[in-house]
Amino acid sequence: MARAPGAAGQASPEQLAPEQPQQGFLARFLADDQKCQLMLLKTLQTNPYVKLLLDAMKRSGCAVNRERHFSCEDCNGNVSGGFDASVSQIVLCQNNIRNQAHMNRVVTHELIHTFDHCRAHVDWFTNVRHLACSEIRAANLSGDCSLVNEIFRLRFGLKQHHQTCVRDRAILSILAVRNVSKEVAEKAVDEVFESCFNDHEPFGRIPHNKTYAKYAHRDFQNRHRYYSNI
DSSP: OOOOTTSSSEEEOOOOOTTSOOOOTGGGGSOHHHHHHHHHHHHHHHOHHHHHHHHHHHHTTOOOOHHHHEEEEOOSTTOOEEEETTTTEEEEETTTOOSHHHHHHHHHHHHHHHHHHHHSOOOTTTOHHHHHHHHHHHHHHSSTTOHHHHHHTTOOOOTTHHHHHHHHHHHHHHHHHSOOOHHHHHHHHHHHHHHHHTOOTTTTSOOOSHHHHHHHHHHHHHHHHHHHTO
């Protein structure tokens, strides 16, 4: 039986990605595990969000190894992936991640949790406010709430829409992985929202799209080059 993401750690409750087409003709002949591994490799090599996070993890003393820290598995329901804090491993739901864009978002989301796990003493298991903070950061910085994604969810045009999306996604994530009421999840998110929403590390800004992420990666690299010369 496949390990359920979030059973020991936490998960991203992202649904299947209907806004993107299925993989190409040849991909139909590959097993789910093969497709998952190929998409993961491409994400790690080319996605600017992920490349920045990998650099940040390495600089923090928590270098990520593809074979050790990622696991492609079949998952129940529509969960796309999760971070298992007990073994410091990201689970990718190979039966639910349908395309490269979806893989990019899931890996970015879960790497933000992994980065938080590396840099802070996060109590994933008993402190719902800690979980809420990381879910706010993941929704804010991963592209989950990009304009394109929200348009395909048919949710756009509201005042402070990005903040509303981040709050709602964080609450959904908590409810997906913790047996708590919606009221408890909402209270935890509201209590930490301002400080965690404004914590943009390691990006230094909210990367609203890949171009912003590329600029953030460049600035991150230059920041550390500057400090190394002081």
